[in-house]
Amino acid sequence: MAAESLAAEQKSAAVTDWAARVGWLVGLALFVALVYWLMREGWKWRGTLQGDLPQLPTAPSEPGPAKLTMSGRYHGSTTAGQWLDRIVAHGLGTRSRVELTLTEAGLDVVRPGAADFFVPAEALREARLDKGIAGKVLTEGGLLVVTWAHGDKLLDSGFRSGRAAEHNEWVDTLNSMISKSIDTEGAR
Incomplete structure (x- = not known):
């Protein structure tokens, strides 16, 4: 009887809560995507603020010999x-x-x-x-x-x-x- 009660008290290990784990991974992926998007928008905004710079000059057709x-x-x-x-x-x-x-x-x-x-x-x-x-x-x-x-x-x-x-x-x-x-x- 004592062996049966001891076996009944032992429980199996908790099963991984996959829904919570997947939820955390999706949340982390969304956070990384948001940070990337904000960085990209900041880069584009900086380019807009510097829009007063003229176009870059191009090389002349005959620049001469290379020094x-x-x-x-x-x-x-x-x-x-x-x-x-x-x-x-x-x-x-x-x-x-x-x-x-x-x-x-x-x-x-x-x-x-x-x-x-x-x-x-x-x-x-x-x-x-x-x-x-x-x-x-x-x-x-x-x-x-x-x-x-x-x-x-x-x-x-x-x-x-x-x-x-x-x-x-x-x-x-x-x-x-x-x-x-x-x-x-x-x-x-």
Whole structure:
């Protein structure tokens, strides 16, 4: 009798409540979808606010011989001096692979899968090595940042070469080209 009462008192383990578990998973999926949608809407809103930027210039048909070329990554553009104020209008916020070509005419930025653009030589303002731009932080000097004028705004665009040793040559060549351009304009 004691064995029978002991067996009667033992109960099987609780069965998983699948309805509650599925409910939690559906709720979590809806929350993630809402957060993603809000981020996307914020990106589109930022693009609308920056709608006053003119269209990006395109490369001239005859830009001249290449002074420097570089393959790497384009990490985005920001308002000059404000490394967290990302510019997203006209596709400038889209990170992508990049092929840079510097000529006497300017800087040709070719981005497979994103909008290409051209920075005329007279729009170039400065080149420097930095450690970050919106969405990307690297070690000190790991990013080539080119400051240029677009419309009435100064922009910083961040690039990283597949071979970081190239960055110093780009900074020297760009700054030399910019100072020659300023000297030529001052002589007029």
